[in-house]
Amino acid sequence: MVPSTRQDRVSREARARARAYQARQAVHEHQQKRRKRDNVLAWSALGLVLILAVGAQLLFFTGGPGTPAPSAGATPTPSSSAPAGANSGDVPPSSLAEGRTWTGSLTLNDSALGFELDGKLAPQAVSSTVDLIRTGFYDDVSCHRLTTGGFFVLQCGDPDGTGSGGPGYSYGPVENAPADDVYPAGTIAMARQGGNAYSMGSQFFIVYEDTTIPADAAGGYTVLGKITSGLDELKAKITDAGTKDGKTDGAPKVPTAITAITVQ
Numbered sequence: 001m002v003p004s005t006r007q008d009r010v011s012r013e014a015r016a017r018a019r020a021y022q023a024r025q026a027v028h029e030h031q032q033k034r035r036k037r038d039n040v041l042a043w044s045a046l047g048l049v050l051i052l053a054v055g056a057q058l059l060f061f062t063g064g065p066g067t068p069a070p071s072a073g074a075t076p077t078p079s080s081s082a083p084a085g086a087n088s089g090d091v092p093p094s095s096l097a098e099g100r101t102w103t104g105s106l107t108l109n110d111s112a113l114g115f116e117l118d119g120k121l122a123p124q125a126v127s128s129t130v131d132l133i134r135t136g137f138y139d140d141v142s143c144h145r146l147t148t149g150g151f152f153v154l155q156c157g158d159p160d161g162t163g164s165g166g167p168g169y170s171y172g173p174v175e176n177a178p179a180d181d182v183y184p185a186g187t188i189a190m191a192r193q194g195g196n197a198y199s200m201g202s203q204f205f206i207v208y209e210d211t212t213i214p215a216d217a218a219g220g221y222t223v224l225g226k227i228t229s230g231l232d233e234l235k236a237k238i239t240d241a242g243t244k245d246g247k248t249d250g251a252p253k254v255p256t257a258i259t260a261i262t263v264q
Contacts, residue, residue, distance in 0.1 A: 085172070085197075085198055086172075086198055087169070087170065087171045087172065087198060088169060088170045088171075088198070089167075089168050089169025089170065090168070090169050091124075091128065091169045091170075091171040092127045092128050092130075092131040093127060094123040094124040094127045095123075095127065096126075096127035096130055096131060097117075097119030097120075097122070097123040097124075097126040097127040097130065098119055099119055099120045099123065100119050100120065101116055101117070101118060101119065101120075102116065102117040102119055102126065102130060102225075102263050102264065103115070103116055103117075103228075103263070103264060104116075104117070104133070104261065104262050104263035104264065105260070105261070105262050106258065106260070106261045107258070107259045107260040107261070108143060108156075108234060108238060108256050108257070108258060108259070109237065109238065109254070109256055109257065109259060110237075110259070111230060111233045111234050111237050111238065112229075112230050112233070113206075113227050113229065113230035113231065113233075113234060114227070114228040114229035114230060115188060115225055115226065115227050115228055116225050116226055116228055117129060117130065117188075117224050117225035117263065118176065118223075118224065118225055121175065121176040121223075122175040122176045122222055122223065122224040122225075123175070124171055124172075124173075124175060125171075125175055125176075125190050125200065125222045125224040126224050126225070128167075128171060128200075128201075128202075129204070129224060129263075130263055132167060132202055133261050133262070133263045134263070137159070137167060137202060138156075138157065138202070138258045138261050139258065139261070140257055140258065140259070141156065141157060141158065141159050141161075141202075141257065141258050142156070142158070142161045142255070142256065142257045142258075143155060143156035143238075143252060143256040143257065143258070144156070144158055144161045144162070144163060144251060145163060145205075145249070145250070145251065145252075146238075146239060146242070146243050146249075146250065146251070146252040146253075147248060147249045148239075148242055148243065148248050148249075149248035150211075150248075151211055151213070151248070151249075152185075152207060152208050152209035152210075152211045152239070153205040153206065153207050153208070153211060154205060154206045154208060154234070154238065154239055154252070154256070155191055155203060155204070155205040155206075156203070156204060156205070156206070156256075156258060157191070157201075157202040157203040157204050157258075158202070158203050159202070163203075165202075165203075166201030166202050166203065167201050167202045169201065170198060170199050170200060170201050171198060171200050171201070172192075172196075172197040172198030172199070172200060173197045173198065173219075174192075174197045174218060174219040174220060174221065174222050175222045175223075175224075176222060176223045176224070177215065177219050177220025177221055177222060177223060178220060178223065181212050181213055181214055181215055181220060182210065182211075182212050183207045183210070183211050183212070183213055183221070183223070184207065184210050184226075185207055185208060185209050185210050185231065186206075186207065186208075186226045186227040186228075186231050187206070187207040187223055187226055187227075188204055188205075188206055188207075188223070188224055188225045188226055188227065189204065189205055189207070189221040189222055189223045189224065190203070190204050190205075190221060190222040190224060191203035191204060191205055191221070192218070192221065192222075194216050194218075195216050195217045195218050196218055197218035197219060200222060204224070205221075206227060206234070208231060208234060208235050208239045209235075237254065238252060238254045238256050239252070241253040241254045
């Protein structure tokens with residue numbers, strides 16, 4: 001009986017050791033699978049963050065000073081049905097710019113700004129803008145978009161106030177864009193769709209602090225002129241207040257409209 005009891009005990013201990021080993025193996029395998037799963041989730045999350053960050057940058061800049069509106073994008077871009085590489089609608093002839101400098105005044109709310117338009121370097125954009133001013137197109141039209149936080153533009157000229165409105169025509173090409181993508185404070189430039197040089201219309205943006213706007217497949221943004229006076233007042237009364245929702249891109253907190261504009 002003693003040998004039998006001893007054998008039973010040995011067998012039980014062996015089975016117990018086997019079960020303990022199997023349990024340890026199961027725990028080890030579970031931990032390995034969990035670590036792999038956690039690593040996959042971590043890398044997936046990191047990849048998603050990078051994709052969203054890059055996407056946000058691209059949207060911000062290719063929307064350009066033009067999507068919802070400078071289209072800013074992030075970034076100034078109105079919508080347009082014009083095919084890339086062709087004007088659409090009744091575009092004023094570029095000869096209206098007369099190859100000269102035009103001077104004018106622009107009042108946003110009660111802030112008076114002086115400006116110049118360069119008809120020599122941006123004949124098509126200046127011709128269109130002068131025609132729109134003369135016909136009263138811009139009267140009481142809002143400035144629907146303000147960007148802050150490294151990208152400093154106030155976008156105006158959409159009669160719908162949505163970022164997708166225009167004069168009923170669109171034109172190109174891009175003219176007088178800076179080779180270094182730097183738009184100094186006071187620059188007046190045309191909004192357009194990302195990647196479409198022939199999507200300009202009535203929307204323009206005023207750069208109120210030095211801003212770098214990367215070029216896209218269509219190039220940079222047409223610089224048609226500059227603010228010559230009143231920029232400090234514009235900043236103090238409108239842009240310094242930021243956006244309505246406190247974000248870096250949105251409607252100005254101070255509702256802004258073109259109350260007067262003249263050119264000669």
